[in-house]
Amino acid sequence: MSTELSEGQGLDGLGEQATNGKTRQSDICSGTTGGSMVSIAEYYAGKNVLITGATGFMGKVLVEKLLRSCPEVKALYLLVRPKAGQSMQQRVSDMMKCKLFDRVREDNPDFHQKIIPISSELIQPGLAISPEDVERLTACINIVFHCAATIRFDEPLKHALQLNVIATQKLLSLAQQMHHLEAFIHISTAYANCNRRHIDEVIYPPPVEPKKLIESLEWMDDGIVRDITPRLIGTRPNTYTYTKALAEYVVQQEQDKLNIGIIRPSIVGASWQEPFPGWIDNFNGPSGVFIAAGKGILRTMRANNDAVADLIPVDVVINLTLAAGWYTAVHRPKNAVVYNCTTGGINPFHWGEIEHHVMSSFKRNPLEQAFRRPNANITSNYLINQYWILVSHKFPALIYDLFLRLSGQKPQMMRIFNRLHKAIGLLEYFSSQDWEWNSENMTMLMNQLTPEDRKTFNFDVRQLNWPEYIENYCIGTKKYVLNEDMSDIPAARQHLRKLRNIRYTFNTLLVVFIWRVFIARSQMARNIWYFVVSLCFKFLSYFRASSTITN
Numbered sequence: 001m002s003t004e005l006s007e008g009q010g011l012d013g014l015g016e017q018a019t020n021g022k023t024r025q026s027d028i029c030s031g032t033t034g035g036s037m038v039s040i041a042e043y044y045a046g047k048n049v050l051i052t053g054a055t056g057f058m059g060k061v062l063v064e065k066l067l068r069s070c071p072e073v074k075a076l077y078l079l080v081r082p083k084a085g086q087s088m089q090q091r092v093s094d095m096m097k098c099k100l101f102d103r104v105r106e107d108n109p110d111f112h113q114k115i116i117p118i119s120s121e122l123i124q125p126g127l128a129i130s131p132e133d134v135e136r137l138t139a140c141i142n143i144v145f146h147c148a149a150t151i152r153f154d155e156p157l158k159h160a161l162q163l164n165v166i167a168t169q170k171l172l173s174l175a176q177q178m179h180h181l182e183a184f185i186h187i188s189t190a191y192a193n194c195n196r197r198h199i200d201e202v203i204y205p206p207p208v209e210p211k212k213l214i215e216s217l218e219w220m221d222d223g224i225v226r227d228i229t230p231r232l233i234g235t236r237p238n239t240y241t242y243t244k245a246l247a248e249y250v251v252q253q254e255q256d257k258l259n260i261g262i263i264r265p266s267i268v269g270a271s272w273q274e275p276f277p278g279w280i281d282n283f284n285g286p287s288g289v290f291i292a293a294g295k296g297i298l299r300t301m302r303a304n305n306d307a308v309a310d311l312i313p314v315d316v317v318i319n320l321t322l323a324a325g326w327y328t329a330v331h332r333p334k335n336a337v338v339y340n341c342t343t344g345g346i347n348p349f350h351w352g353e354i355e356h357h358v359m360s361s362f363k364r365n366p367l368e369q370a371f372r373r374p375n376a377n378i379t380s381n382y383l384i385n386q387y388w389i390l391v392s393h394k395f396p397a398l399i400y401d402l403f404l405r406l407s408g409q410k411p412q413m414m415r416i417f418n419r420l421h422k423a424i425g426l427l428e429y430f431s432s433q434d435w436e437w438n439s440e441n442m443t444m445l446m447n448q449l450t451p452e453d454r455k456t457f458n459f460d461v462r463q464l465n466w467p468e469y470i471e472n473y474c475i476g477t478k479k480y481v482l483n484e485d486m487s488d489i490p491a492a493r494q495h496l497r498k499l500r501n502i503r504y505t506f507n508t509l510l511v512v513f514i515w516r517v518f519i520a521r522s523q524m525a526r527n528i529w530y531f532v533v534s535l536c537f538k539f540l541s542y543f544r545a546s547s548t549i550t551n
């Protein structure tokens with residue numbers, strides 16, 4: 001079935017009345033922002049903020065930080081869609097109940113009054129925002145943070161284009177109608193240009209003119225699009241990075257009309273410090289890999305030990321995003337400013353080191369009901385990896401499934417491994433090579449902040465202590481993703497000891513079995529075997545005799 005690309009239709013009601021927001025807002029706001037003397041929290045005071053993707057991983061942290069560190073913010077308008085049988089109000093109210101908001105709740109129990117959910121399905125015409133809501137938003141919004149995207153690596157091109165590019169275009173059109181807009185902040189990814197080794201803080205020419213691509217894909221059915229996708233994305237690994245690159249270009253096209261900042265985070269991981277260390281709520285990127293390794297399921301993965309693991313904590317990304325919003329609105333740079341939000345050039349850490357710290361952390365703080373003892377190894381060698389997949393993934397899965405079948409249960413391990421292999425297969429591109437990001441704008445932005453803001457909105461990754469961060473990250477996956485209780489750690493350790501004993505017993509039986517088979521075929525093996533057995537027997541007799549004499 002063909003998915004409709006409704007660009008023209010989608011812009012109806014948004015784009016028509018578009019005006020040149022930049023000129024107009026400069027007139028309105030020139031007196032209100034007092035240059036760089038205004039602190040970040042002071043800037044956001046009294047402001048109406050529009051956020052897309054607020055129910056997602058980064059969006060939630062953005063909402064939380066704004067409410068906590070900019071308590072005078074006037075209101076947060078969240079574009080949310082109903083999903084999985086839940087209304088958008090229900091989703092937002094569930095979100096606000098989650099642990100992430102504990103600190104805000106403590107500071108201000110009525111914080112929910114500042115949150116205004118707006119029903120919106122971004123891939124629908126006009127973003128599916130009601131005319132009344134469009135009017136409301138255009139009248140009051142001061143800053144837009146556009147976080148929504150599909151981040152799936154296997155997303156069909158048409159859908160990725162609809163959400164990551166066309167919806168961004170529609171949002172830009174809406175933004176241009178906003179009478180008091182001061183900044184439009186777009187969240188991109190450091191991997192949008194992963195077809196390059198060195199990436200500067202500039203928008204590179206798009207692989208194809210987005211408008212032309214949208215027009216061509218409109219008449220193609222999904223099958224044809226699937227067939228031509230590899231040709232279109234070229235040396236990029238997936239539709240995600242490809243469409244994020246197109247989106248950057250689309251955003252840049254509006255730089256004459258809007259004040260734009262583009263944030264390019266690398267691999268976003270658990271929080272470093274805020275609201276508490278190790279907060280994470282999903283399996284994306286490395287988190288799923290860490291969990292699979294901690295559960296003893298993942299034993300091998302293709303990654304380069306010496307390649308830089310460009311992880312960036314989510315709170316760092318959000319602090320930089322809020323600072324960029326402030327800077328964009330206050331300084332109104334002529335062109336869109338791109339911020340490569342990465343760690344590799346400033347405080348590098350490597351995949352080999354990550355492996356070491358993840359493994360030792362899960363040994364100290366084991367996950368419950370591990371399949372095997374955590375012991376994952378990474379290798380850049382394809383054949384070695386395939387060997388370990390066979391020996392350490394497929395063989396144990398086969399045995400376990402056999403055991404499940406024999407005990408009348410449904411086999412499941414092979415299915416889990418197949419899904420895991422699909423997931424890590426999609427991630428390997430990022431863990432097997434190095435990129436070099438220039439992050440001068442991140443440094444420039446830091447230098448613009450007051451000492452107080454530098455502390456409150458800390459994105460100085462030079463201070464990041466990696467081993468400590470990874471330890472908190474692993475504990476975070478246990479506490480917040482798997483909802484496991486820390487008080488169960490002794491039982492989990494006991495379980496690991498049991499697994500170790502099972503492994504020793506299994507290995508011993510295996511050696512004996514192989515040896516017996518060998519003995520049956522070789523006279524020399526038989527002689528050695530009898531020699532060893534008689535030696536053991538003599539030793540035991542001696543031991544027994546000497547203990548009888550002593551008694």
Ligand SMILES: CCCCCCCCCCCCCCCC(=O)SCCNC(=O)CCNC(=O)[C@H](O)C(C)(C)COP(=O)(O)OP(=O)(O)OC[C@H]1O[C@@H](n2cnc3c(N)ncnc32)[C@H](O)[C@@H]1OP(=O)(O)O
Nearest residue numbers: 151152153154189283284285286288289293423427430431
């Ligand atoms: C100790 C070792 C150190 C070395 C460690 C190297 C780490 C090397 C990381 C590089 C990381 C680059 C990141 C680029 C930086 C961006 O640009 S960030 C954007 C990041 N985007 C993502 O990470 C999305 C990737 N995920 C996907 O595209 C989809 O989830 C997948 C993998 C295609 C699977 O889709 P699906 O089959 O429809 O199903 P889905 O419900 O999504 O998940 C299915 C199963 O896969 C599991 N899964 C999902 N994601 C993962 C994952 N990342 N890992 C494992 N399992 C996963 C789920 O838990 C789930 O398991 P069950 O709960 O069903 O048992």
Ligand SMILES: NC(=O)C1=CN([C@@H]2O[C@H](COP(=O)(O)OP(=O)(O)OC[C@H]3O[C@@H](n4cnc5c(N)ncnc54)[C@H](OP(=O)(O)O)[C@@H]3O)[C@@H](O)[C@H]2O)C=CC1
Nearest residue numbers: 053054055056057058121122123147148149188189265268
């Ligand atoms: N996570 C990472 O490692 C990185 C992320 N990024 C970028 O950061 C941004 C946020 O990523 P992250 O928070 O991890 O992603 P998530 O997948 O956690 O969140 C995506 C958000 O987009 C919303 N969304 C998706 N489709 C629609 C739609 N059709 N209509 C309305 N809303 C929709 C989701 O809403 P819903 O809950 O309804 O599905 C959700 O709130 C993205 O732009 C991503 O490209 C960049 C680099 C790394």
